[in-house]
Amino acid sequence: MRMGRPREFDAETALDQAMEVFWRHGYEGATIAQLTEAMGINPPSLYACFGNKEGLLKAALERYTKLRNVWMNEVVAAPTAREVAERMLMGIADKQTDPANPPGCLLVQGGIACGTGSENVPFELAAHRARNEDQLRDRFIRAKAEGDLKEGADPAALARYVSAVSVGMGVMASSGANREALRQVASVAVQAVEAQSTDRS
Amino acid sequence: MRMGRPREFDAETALDQAMEVFWRHGYEGATIAQLTEAMGINPPSLYACFGNKEGLLKAALERYTKLRNVWMNEVVAAPTAREVAERMLMGIADKQTDPANPPGCLLVQGGIACGTGSENVPFELAAHRARNEDQLRDRFIRAKAEGDLKEGADPAALARYVSAVSVGMGVMASSGANREALRQVASVAVQAVEAQSTDRS
DNA sequence: CCACATCTGTAGTGAACACTACATATCTGG
């Protein structure tokens, strides 16, 4: 098989730059011109490698999720449901206000509502958020089996709750909330999980 | 003063239609063509009445907040902090899945991230959300003064928390969560407020 | 060194966008 001219840029490095642009401006707000400039390539290279704008977003989302999963594994490794929630929400407060990244979360900033032709982008993001929620739910199911959560506790509802708080914090972060404000929210939110936990004195 | 030809459409009715379009498609996703069609007018009438697209959004936001305030007053009229949170979050679960409106909340769907030229739209929405948060905070301050909240409770943090959960629920609603799922989130969320309340047997 | 395959940069393409010029229509004050 003939090989042809090799690619002159690194796809993962370029994806990191694209990710940042989508994160800061959203899917529709990000233009191909901004993306190509950040990635250091020209439009034909982008289209040859990722198909189109939506393909680039999907690739960026996969990379985002992959990087995030490393951290999520640490979160669900916490010994109790309460500590899982605490690590998750406190960590999110820090991550969403980390000056190294745009504020908030790509899975929210990417796009909540989109115009004609991009209607499925919000659902694409929702599917990625759902993966996180599933991971939490599985962890809470285990917590209940271990007697760490009360008999009446609903692991799926708890996971959905933690996920909802994360998203809300992301929106607040992107509109200027500082780290301390988000930590306060996280601190209150954890108490709901605590209320579903068994007492172990 | 000379009067000129009178307007042939009702501004508030037209605003209701525009509100729905922004709610469903977001600020950037909504086009002038969609807006004028929904409003039943032509572009020159829109621009004469509201200045430009952003002016129309601001007018729609004001109307949204005005309609919503009627309900918010009922919410903060609840006798305890816990019941305020419950009315608020359960009511939001119902409102955000009301088939009479687009799913979610205009103050979230309107736009979380926007492109060049609309950077201040997300902050405009955040300012409206902050008004709600202030109303909750004032109510929780009163609750603390009445001994309804514990000594260590932080009314501002509680208000921010309830606001964050509302926003998170709005995002979930817009990506397909049903009423039952949102009610479960609300139900868990209320327990954090309950944990900050004094026991009154 | 040649045939072919793939990448890259230049320079566009048509479409969709927010917005408006202008002629006409409809009102009020005198």
Add this chain to the structure above:
DNA sequence: CCAGATATGTAGTGTTCACTACAGATGTGG
């Protein structure tokens, strides 16, 4: 009934957008 003022409908304006045609560059297999 007339003059001035404002609203409306038609039909655009220039700009920006995602995307691509094409020619030249750079690799591999024979």
